[in-house]
Amino acid sequence: MEPFVEGDDGTRTIAELYADLTAYLDKSWGRATPIWVTGEIQKLSDHRSGHAYLDLVDPAVGGRDAPPTLKAKCWRSTWGPLRASLRRAGVTLDEGSVVRVRGYVDLYAPRGELSFIITGLDVGALRLASLGEHARRREALLRALEAEGLLEANRARAMPKVPMWVGLVASKDTEGYNDFLGMLEASGFGFRVTLVRAVVQGARAPKELAAGIDTVGRLGCDVVCVVRGGGSQADLGAFDDELVARTITRCEVPVLTGIGHTGDVSVADLVAHTAFRTPTACAESLAAAVRSWYAERVASVAQRATEAAGAILEELDGAVDQSRRHLVVVGRHRLERADDALAASADAIVRNAPHAVQRAGAAVAACSRRLGPLAQHRVGLATEALAARRTLLAAYDPARLLTRGWSITTDPSGAVVRSVERLAPGSVLVTRLADGVARSSVTDVEAAETGEGT
Numbered sequence: 001m002e003p004f005v006e007g008d009d010g011t012r013t014i015a016e017l018y019a020d021l022t023a024y025l026d027k028s029w030g031r032a033t034p035i036w037v038t039g040e041i042q043k044l045s046d047h048r049s050g051h052a053y054l055d056l057v058d059p060a061v062g063g064r065d066a067p068p069t070l071k072a073k074c075w076r077s078t079w080g081p082l083r084a085s086l087r088r089a090g091v092t093l094d095e096g097s098v099v100r101v102r103g104y105v106d107l108y109a110p111r112g113e114l115s116f117i118i119t120g121l122d123v124g125a126l127r128l129a130s131l132g133e134h135a136r137r138r139e140a141l142l143r144a145l146e147a148e149g150l151l152e153a154n155r156a157r158a159m160p161k162v163p164m165w166v167g168l169v170a171s172k173d174t175e176g177y178n179d180f181l182g183m184l185e186a187s188g189f190g191f192r193v194t195l196v197r198a199v200v201q202g203a204r205a206p207k208e209l210a211a212g213i214d215t216v217g218r219l220g221c222d223v224v225c226v227v228r229g230g231g232s233q234a235d236l237g238a239f240d241d242e243l244v245a246r247t248i249t250r251c252e253v254p255v256l257t258g259i260g261h262t263g264d265v266s267v268a269d270l271v272a273h274t275a276f277r278t279p280t281a282c283a284e285s286l287a288a289a290v291r292s293w294y295a296e297r298v299a300s301v302a303q304r305a306t307e308a309a310g311a312i313l314e315e316l317d318g319a320v321d322q323s324r325r326h327l328v329v330v331g332r333h334r335l336e337r338a339d340d341a342l343a344a345s346a347d348a349i350v351r352n353a354p355h356a357v358q359r360a361g362a363a364v365a366a367c368s369r370r371l372g373p374l375a376q377h378r379v380g381l382a383t384e385a386l387a388a389r390r391t392l393l394a395a396y397d398p399a400r401l402l403t404r405g406w407s408i409t410t411d412p413s414g415a416v417v418r419s420v421e422r423l424a425p426g427s428v429l430v431t432r433l434a435d436g437v438a439r440s441s442v443t444d445v446e447a448a449e450t451g452e453g454t
Contacts, residue, residue, distance in 0.1 A: 018109040029105040034119060038100045039070060044093055050076030052083075054118070056099070072101065074118040082121050092203070138240045141267055150249040154273045157254045160222045162293050163286050165192045167216025167224040167253075169209060171200050176229030176260060176279040183283035189290050194221060200228040205238035210247040217251040223286070224251060226268065227258040227279035239266035248272055258282030402434035420445050 012020070029035050039056030046052055052074040057067040074082065086093065093099070102120035107113070145151050166184070170177045172195065184191045196215050198208035209226065216224050228236070238244065239259055245267045248255045254273035258281060259266060269275035276282040394400070398408065409417045410430045417429065427442040 015109070018107060018112075022107050022109070025105045025107055031104045031117075034102055034104045036100055036102050036122075037070065037116060038098065039072075041093060041095050041097050041099060042069065044095060046079075046083075050079065052079045052118075056101075056116075070116050071113070072103070072116040072118050078119055082118075086121075138267060141240070141242050141245060142270065145245065145249070145267075145271065150246070151271055153249040154251055154255050154271060157252070157273055159254050159273065159289075162290055163222040164190070164290065165220075165222045166194070166286065167219060167221035168193050168195045169198050169212035169216060169224065169226045170195065170228065170279075172197050174200075174229055176200075176227045176258070179229065180225065180227045180258065180279040180283045183280050184287065187283075187287035187291070189287065189294075191286070191290075194219060201236075201238060206241035206243050209238055209241075210243045213244070213247045213251055213255065217253055217255075221253055223273075224253055224255045225258065225282055225286075226255065226272075227260075227282060229260050229279060236266055239268040241267075244268055245271050256282050256285070399434070402432070408432040420447055 026032070037056070039058060041054055042057045043055040044052070045054075054072040054074070056070045056072050100122040101116075101118045102122075103116050103118040106115050106117050108115065142151075168177075168180065170180065181193065184193065194216055196212035198212040199205045200209065213224055213226065226239075228239075236259060239257075248268060248271045256274050256276065257266075257269050257272045258276040258279040259269065260278050265275060274285070276285060398406075402408070408431070410432070411417060411422075412428050412430060414430075417423065423429075423442050423445045425442055425444060429440045429442060431438045431440065
């Protein structure tokens, strides 16, 4: 070991060392001279502050050696636009994704931490890689479903002739949802629609779509319709998901899709009973089925009934005309006979009138002679009965009772008070006496004691 020599220029303080390293890094791989780095995402943290933190490892290093790790950061001002670009491209960054990032090396002296500051991301390469992986998984899923005999499982379900109860799996108030319901309403038929909401794009979409299909399928709907108003191939990734596909194959009722494709059909289309290019076409197929059944079973029957009714009415019109003519002839004949009978009766009355008048006069005279004495006797009996009633009524006249010291008590409405049960302190009483009326107020009520005699 060489001895320490005072003033040796090779000695550095920590601050000087970091200053030299920072200067070197800035010159070689700093902000002014950014570089591209490829790595596999080992850990990704989308912080609530808006920044993103990634741990990148070298995918080329394997075996027993631990791969080198690069701590990468993407500040909020950069991460926001990058995240939007990824969303538009239909790319999702996950652990295991291999990315190509652009940035510069940064040394944070207070912690002695070396990191890579991301300023750009090769979205195109990521999208191609994502689409390639998606296509690979899609083909593998189709092969598995075919091997299990599930590609035709839902297509084997019998389609109802009148699919009036529709189970709808869609995102409410979207273009596809409105187009579907608008076509059903325009048909004029009274469809019953049971909606289960589900997002149709993003990480949550496969689970919500599968749950929605399973829910309405168990309700006993005639058909299940899964609709979306179109989108790019990346946007429609949920309809290639295995969970969605297998849920359709298990569904007990026919599943119709109307996803609005811009490219190849999805796995959901391939396993569904019937696939349509748009939600409108899907709804129109239901309306057409009902319209056909209506024309065959209702409209045609109604037409035949109308024609039969017309024939019956024509036949009845003929019968009515014949009856009318018969009634005219018969009526005229009967009127003639009635005129003859009336004339004969009139002649008989004229001939018999004097004799009848004479007999009636004799009868009236006889009755007059009998009515005089009988009327006098009846009047006498009625006069005696009236006198007796007057005597009896005078005996019970309330006015006479009042002159003897009796009184009549009523309430203000005039109803006679017959019992203390209807009275209470404060009740108003009206007492009629022989020479006037007195009004009083009850201060106390006391019922009479009752008992059994011996």
